Amino acid sequence: MKTVLITGASRGIGRAIGQLLWQQGYTVIGTSRQPTQAETTPFELYPLDVSSDESVERCVGMVLSKYSRVDVLINNAGIALYGAVEEATVEDVRRVMETNLLGVVRMTNALLPHMRAARQGQIINMSSLAGLVGVPYLGIYAASKHALEGYTTTLRYEVKHLGIHVTLIEPGDIGTDIERKQASRNYQEYKRGSESAVAIHEAHLQNGPPPEKVAAVAAEVIRSRRPHLRYTVTSGDEFWVPWMRRLLPDWVNERLIRSHFRLE
Ligand SMILES: NC(=O)c1ccc[n+]([C@@H]2O[C@H](COP(=O)([O-])OP(=O)(O)OC[C@H]3O[C@@H](n4cnc5c(N)ncnc54)[C@H](OP(=O)(O)O)[C@@H]3O)[C@@H](O)[C@H]2O)c1
Incomplete structure (x- = not known):
């Protein structure tokens, strides 16, 4: 059975994926920034902060010395930030990018040499x-996830001939308690739009499907002999988002999104 390393497996989507794969007989290695506070997983949690070079190096070193190989890397750790883009300071942006983009780059760079040497592997972002x-x-x-999309689609081109499969999972709102901070600045001009949009996001998260729905898709991706580039996990009207983006002109998409978030 394959060995799967999942970043951010102490709760939410990462934990649900780990639990399902563990039940299915995979060797699951989870991570958390503070593993002692998260004892509810049936699999082992290694300490890892993906925003730190040293932490990634230490974690991957420990994992490889114990398990000797990782067949599947699931770059799941992520955080969110509410607020208008102008309200986010460079430090706010850096924090999100350090986890959501550079965290993926660090983990991928740390494990690719082993996957290249083995001429097989799978990376799921x-x-x-x-x-x-x-x-x-x-x-x-959104900017961090758009960057992740560009990074991942390119990586897929470059490592396919080495036997390494690369995939994106794109969930809509899922019922987790994802870490979501507020941008550091607060401008009056954005107050109304922000309150309305955040209330809509929060309601969607609360009513979103459980993380097990994403876990089932991740398990399908791992089982697949030829995994696709993208797997969306949606509920209700979210189903139309990828299609809207592909098929409708920008001005129609803009109108639909404005109306969805009740923007002025
Ligand atoms: N929930 C949604 O609606 C939704 C929708 C689409 C995509 N996603 C994506 O799905 C992924 C998981 O989100 P979730 O909703 O399951 O959130 P969550 O419940 O907050 O879980 C996030 C996990 O990431 C870990 N983490 C956070 N920062 C980290 C860091 N710097 N280094 C290492 N681990 C870190 C956390 O572990 P510790 O705190 O224990 O370190 C936690 O286990 C994220 O990439 C998110 O963007 C979520």
């Missing part, structure tokens, strides 16, 4: 529907 369309008042998060 947890994107979002926010990687496909701009999302008002969640713009920095």
Whole structure:
């Protein structure tokens, strides 16, 4: 059975994926920034902060010395940031990018040499529907996931001939307690739009499907002999988001998104 390393497996989507794969007989290695506080997983949690070079090096070193190989890397760890893009300071943006983009780059760079040497492997990056369309008042998060999409689609071209499969999972709103901070600045001009958009996001998260829905898709991707580039995980009207983006002109998409978030 394959050995799977999942970043951010202490709760939410990462934990649900780990639990399902563990039940299915995979060797699951999870990670958390503070593993002692997260004892509810049936699999082992290694300490890892993907925003730190040293932490990634230490974690991957420990994992490879114990397991000698990792067949599947699931780059799941991620955080969100609410607020207008102008309200986010460079430090706010850096924090999100350090985890959502550079965290993926660090982990991928650390494990690719082993996958290249083995001439096999699989990398699954947890994107979002926010990687496909701009999302008002969640713009920095959307920017990090758009960057992840560009990185991942390119990586797929470059490592396919080495036997390494690369895939994006793009969930809509899922019922987790994802870490979501507020941007550091607060401007009156954005107050109304921000309050309305954030209330809509929060309601969607609360009513979103459980993380097990994403876990089932991740398990399908791992089982697949030829995994696709993208797997979306949607509920209700979210189903149309990837299609809207592909098929409709920008001005129609903009109108639909404005109306969805009740923007002026
Ligand atoms: N929930 C949604 O609606 C939704 C929708 C689309 C995409 N996603 C994506 O799915 C992924 C998981 O989100 P979730 O909703 O399951 O969130 P979550 O419940 O907050 O879980 C996030 C996980 O990431 C870990 N983490 C956060 N920062 C980290 C860092 N710097 N280094 C290492 N681990 C870190 C956390 O572990 P510790 O705190 O224990 O370190 C936690 O286990 C994210 O990439 C998110 O963008 C979520």
